[in-house]
Structures are given as structure tokens and as C-alpha cells.
Amino acid sequence: MVDRQIKNLTIDAERLWDNLMLTAKIGATPKGGICRLTLTEFDREARDWFKAQAQALGCTVTVDDMGSMFARRPGQRADIPPIAMGSHLDTQPTGGKFDGALGVLAALEALHTLHRAGYETFAPIEVVNWTNEEGARFAPSMIASGVFAGVYGRDWACARADRGGETFGGALDKIGYRGAQRCGEHRLSAFFELHIEQGPYLEAEGKDIGIVTGVQAMRWYEMTIIGQDTHAGTTPMPRRHDALLGAARVVESVNRSARQFPSAVGTVGILEVKPGSPNVVPGEVFLTMDLRDPDAAVIDRIEQEIAAQARGIGRELGLEIAIKTISSEPAVQFDAGCVAAVRTAAKISGYSARDMISRAGHDAAFVSRVAPAAMIFVPCKDGISHNEAEYSSKEQCAAGAQVLLQAVLDYDRRLAERLGSE
Numbered sequence: 001m002v003d004r005q006i007k008n009l010t011i012d013a014e015r016l017w018d019n020l021m022l023t024a025k026i027g028a029t030p031k032g033g034i035c036r037l038t039l040t041e042f043d044r045e046a047r048d049w050f051k052a053q054a055q056a057l058g059c060t061v062t063v064d065d066m067g068s069m070f071a072r073r074p075g076q077r078a079d080i081p082p083i084a085m086g087s088h089l090d091t092q093p094t095g096g097k098f099d100g101a102l103g104v105l106a107a108l109e110a111l112h113t114l115h116r117a118g119y120e121t122f123a124p125i126e127v128v129n130w131t132n133e134e135g136a137r138f139a140p141s142m143i144a145s146g147v148f149a150g151v152y153g154r155d156w157a158c159a160r161a162d163r164g165g166e167t168f169g170g171a172l173d174k175i176g177y178r179g180a181q182r183c184g185e186h187r188l189s190a191f192f193e194l195h196i197e198q199g200p201y202l203e204a205e206g207k208d209i210g211i212v213t214g215v216q217a218m219r220w221y222e223m224t225i226i227g228q229d230t231h232a233g234t235t236p237m238p239r240r241h242d243a244l245l246g247a248a249r250v251v252e253s254v255n256r257s258a259r260q261f262p263s264a265v266g267t268v269g270i271l272e273v274k275p276g277s278p279n280v281v282p283g284e285v286f287l288t289m290d291l292r293d294p295d296a297a298v299i300d301r302i303e304q305e306i307a308a309q310a311r312g313i314g315r316e317l318g319l320e321i322a323i324k325t326i327s328s329e330p331a332v333q334f335d336a337g338c339v340a341a342v343r344t345a346a347k348i349s350g351y352s353a354r355d356m357i358s359r360a361g362h363d364a365a366f367v368s369r370v371a372p373a374a375m376i377f378v379p380c381k382d383g384i385s386h387n388e389a390e391y392s393s394k395e396q397c398a399a400g401a402q403v404l405l406q407a408v409l410d411y412d413r414r415l416a417e418r419l420g421s422e
């Protein structure tokens with residue numbers, strides 16, 4: 001009986017799509033994207049819309065002191081923490097219509113579906129809008145879920161300033177979204193996040209759903225290469241200590257070392273050359289390095305190889321090369337029970353699916369430190385994201401929303417079996 005009820009709940013693909021297109025107008029860019037930076041007037045407008053929609057479905061909306069919003073639909077048991085689903089409503093400056101918004105609006109659509117069917121869940125169900133996932137206005141990204149999970153301190157987070165000098169805390173007050181609840185005190189039974197893949201794998205393999213089992217590890221480094229500034233006309237080639245030549249070889253080494261492992265990626269994203277004159281041999285270069293792999297041990301090996309090659313480059317060219325690790329995010333393994341719920345949901349909904357890891361950071365990665373969590377991916381065209389051309393079809397969005405709803409219901413059913421007789 002329960003199984004049949006769950007199978008009969010179908011989300012409304014048209015309404016989900018209409019809501020995606022409607023909210024995309026808040027901060028719309030001429031090229032079809034969205035510029036809705038966190039805690040701006042546009043963000044406030046999107047938040048107000050979300051709050052009104054949730055309240056119209058009978059939900060109670062609470063806001064924590066980092067501005068994250070929780071819209072709760074009661075279940076049979078008020079004493080059990082809610083099963084939550086959601087993502088973020090902020091975007092990059094030239095963001096697309098789906099990154100973040102899909103996860104929140106699909107969750108809202110799931111609530112609509114439960115509401116319409118009069119379906120009573122065992123645990124309360126919540127939709128969450130996490131503040132500042134993107135980190136485009138206030139660095140770092142995922143700041144609110146980071147405080148929620150105890151990774152960042154609240155005061156430190158509220159003191160982050162944008163380029164105009166306005167603080168995160170000040171911006172929260174300005175749009176009226178500094179809530180009364182202390183961030184992190186809001187307990188969750190589980191958290192599910194639907195997101196576009198932001199990569200090419202699902203589309204390339206013709207799969208509908210990505211069952212996300214974890215998030216890859218990431219490490220950031222800064223490297224300083226010191227040589228000698230000398231006259232570009234009078235210094236013979238054998239006498240040079242050219243820091244930029246050393247940097248060029250390091251960039252090549254990062255690429256080559258990462259390529260030895262099929263799942264690893266390595267990037268040099270910033271290169272600053274000093275003194276920066278056409279007729280001076282560069283005496284100093286600063287560069288950044290970003291290494292990622294699902295397995296931190298692989299990053300260790302790449303790091304060791306690059307360090308060894310940098311020593312060789314330094315010896316050969318007469319350069320001092322210093323490498324400093326500036327951040328290290330461990331790999332995340334999502335909760336087996338939540339991943340199983342997503343797998344079951346994809347199967348009973350009739351969608352093709354594959355297991356995968358997330359290549360980007362997401363709120364669910366931080367939330368997983370304090371509550372069982374998992375993610376669902378849907379394909380996006382050409383794997384393009386953080387771009388105004390970002391696109392997933394109506395059917396792809398609907399498939400994700402359907403799996404999200406079914407995963408939450410599957411988890412709820414298992415929670416009821418475990419705790420129902422208490």
C-alpha cells in the first residue's frame with residue numbers, strides 16, 4: 001500500500017519549469033543568464049518569492065542567523081528532525097538559470113506534489129535555501145552551510161567583506177534576512193540536494209540521473225619562484241635566472257603529473273610575473289595550483305611529483321621555488337542510507353542512472369558532516385555551468401525533481417520502520 005502510494009506521486013514538470021523561468025527573471029542578464037549575487041536586492045526578491053510559495057503550501061518558514069531559510073511541512077511526528085532537501089538561490093555574476101535554483105525549486109515542487117496528494121509523511125519535510133553558496137560576493141563559497149557544519153566560525157563569516165567593503169552581516173541586516181535561530185542548531189534527519197552535474201559525463205553516456213556518492217578532495221597551493229631581474233638585452237642566455245621560464249616548466253609539470261591519474265585534475269589559475277617589463281628578465285613569479293581527485297592519496301602523489309620536478313627545475317635554472325599548501329578539503333563520502341534512497345528512487349521512477357562523485361563543492365558536502373546526506377545530478381548541456389548558456393531541459397529537470405521526491409519518501413519510509421514503534 002505504502003509503495004503504491006509513493007509510486008503514484010508524480011511531480012508537475014510544467015509547474016517546475018514555469019517556476020524556473022519565472023524566478024530566472026529576478027536578476028536576469030541580457031544573454032539569458034542570472035546575476036543574483038547573495039544578499040542583494042535581487043536575492044531578497046527571490047527569497048521573498050520562495051517564502052510566499054512555501055507559506056501558501058502551509059509551511060512554516062524559519063531563518064537562521066546566517067540567513068539560510070528552512071520551509072517546514074509537518075509530518076506525523078513533530079519530535080523527529082525533518083528530512084530536508086534544497087540548494088541555493090544565489091548565482092555567479094554571469095550565472096545560469098539552473099545552478100542552485102533547480103535544487104530549491106524542485107524541492108518546492110516536491111512539496112507541491114505532497115500537498116496536492118494530501119500525503120502525510122512520517123517525519124517533517126523541509127526545503128532549505130542555503131545562503132551564499134557561490135562565494136562570488138563574499139568568499140569563501142558555501143559559507144552558511146560551512147557555519148552550519150562547524151567548519152567556519154559565525155563571527156568570522158559575518159565579518160567577510162565584499163569588494164565595496166560591505167560585510168556579510170551588514171548585508172544580511174540590510175535585506176532583513178538575519179534570522180533568530182542560531183545557525184547549526186537546526187537539526188536534520190537527512191539532507192538531499194539536487195543539482196545540475198556541471199560536467200559532461202551524464203550527457204555523454206545518455207544517463208538521466210547521477211547517484212552522487214561523494215565529493216572529490218581538493219587542495220590549493222601557492223608557489224613563489226625567485227630568480228634574478230636582469231637586463232633583457234645584455235644578459236647572455238646561459239647567465240639568466242628566469243623565474244618565468246621556471247614557472248612555464250612548472251605549469252607543464254602540473255598538467256603532466258595530473259594526467260597520469262585518470263580521475264585527477266590539476267590547474268594553474270593565477271600567474272603573476274615581476275617586475276613585468278618588456279626588457280627585464282622576470283625575477284619573480286607567483287602562481288596558484290589547484291589539485292583534485294576523489295582519493296586524497298592520489299593528490300599526495302601528484303603533489304610529491306610536482307615538488308620533485310620543481311626542485312629539478314630550480315637546480316637547472318638557478319631558481320628558488322617555494323610551495324605552500326593554503327587549503328585542503330578532504331574527500332566526502334556521502335551517507336550509505338541516503339545514497340541507497342537515491343538509487344531506489346531512480347529505479348522506481350524508471351530512469352537510467354550511474355554512480356558518480358561530485359567534481360565541485362556543494363552545500364551537501366558540508367552538511368554531510370552533521371547529518372546524513374547525498375546528492376542527485378541531472379545532465380546539463382555540454383557540461384557547461386557558471387555560464388549564462390547553462391541549460392538542462394524541462395524533462396531533465398523533471399526527472400531530477402521526481403527522483404528527489406522519491407528519495408525523500410524512501411528515506412521517510414525507512415525512518416518510519418526504524419522509529420515508528422518508539
Ligand SMILES: [Zn+2]
Pocket residue numbers: 088099100133195
Ligand atoms: Zn550550485
